[in-house]
Amino acid sequence: MAAASSCCVNLGVTAKTQQPFASSKSSKLSNSSSFSFFPDTSSPSISLRAQKPLVSFSVTRRRDSRLVVAASAKPEPLKIMIAGAPASGKGTQCELITKKYDLVHIAAGDLLRAEIASGSENGKRAREYMDRGQLVPDEIVVMMVKDRLLQPDSREKGWLLDGYPRSSSQATALTEFGFKPDIFILLD
Numbered sequence: 591m592a593a594a595s596s597c598c599v600n601l602g603v604t605a606k607t608q609q610p611f612a613s614s615k616s617s618k619l620s621n622s623s624s625f626s627f628f629p630d631t632s633s634p635s636i637s638l639r640a641q642k643p644l645v646s647f648s649v650t651r652r653r654d655s656r657l658v659v660a661a662s663a664k665p666e667p668l669k670i671m672i673a674g675a676p677a678s679g680k681g682t683q684c685e686l687i688t689k690k691y692d693l694v695h696i697a698a699g700d701l702l703r704a705e706i707a708s709g710s711e712n713g714k715r716a717r718e719y720m721d722r723g724q725l726v727p728d729e730i731v732v733m734m735v736k737d738r739l740l741q742p743d744s745r746e747k748g749w750l751l752d753g754y755p756r757s758s759s760q761a762t763a764l765t766e767f768g769f770k771p772d773i774f775i776l777l778d
């Protein structure tokens with residue numbers, strides 16, 4: 591196998607793939623991977639393995655022996671948190687943002703009401719606090735929000751978290767579960 595040329599693309603990175611050259615026509619590349627390929631006349635395509643596909647590559651050899659590399663990116667879904675005082679315009683902005691970016695709108699209050707209506711264990715526990723005129727503890731609300739953020743539609747489309755977190759302990763809990771927004775909007 592005689593390699594006429596080589597190419598290396600590094601996207602931020604730590605490790606190179608074990609086998610720099612394989613035989614599929616397209617592949618996926620992660621945000622923290624790098625790869626190399628060594629074209630030869632026997633097999634003009636590459637294949638990569640990654641945990642988080644972000645970029646798809648297709649490599650073909652033209653008749654004049656030049657390689658043509660085509661790539662298309664699939665960005666990570668957008669994650670937004672929005673906060674503001676009552677009547678600051680959160681509802682209006684949430685409606686506009688979710689429509690424009692096709693995000694899943696998640697409001698902690700709506701989740702709480704849905705859990706209570708469904709009679710779930712979290713809903714029953716929350717109802718007890720509410721019936722006594724107390725705030726629902728963070729651990730109950732955080733678990734509801736976490737469960738909603740992990741649902742397939744939120745993971746695939748991205749999400750807009752409306753009016754949550756409301757405290758540093760809630761923000762810390764979400765961060766510990768790995769939920770970090772791309773953008774935090776504060777309406778004043």
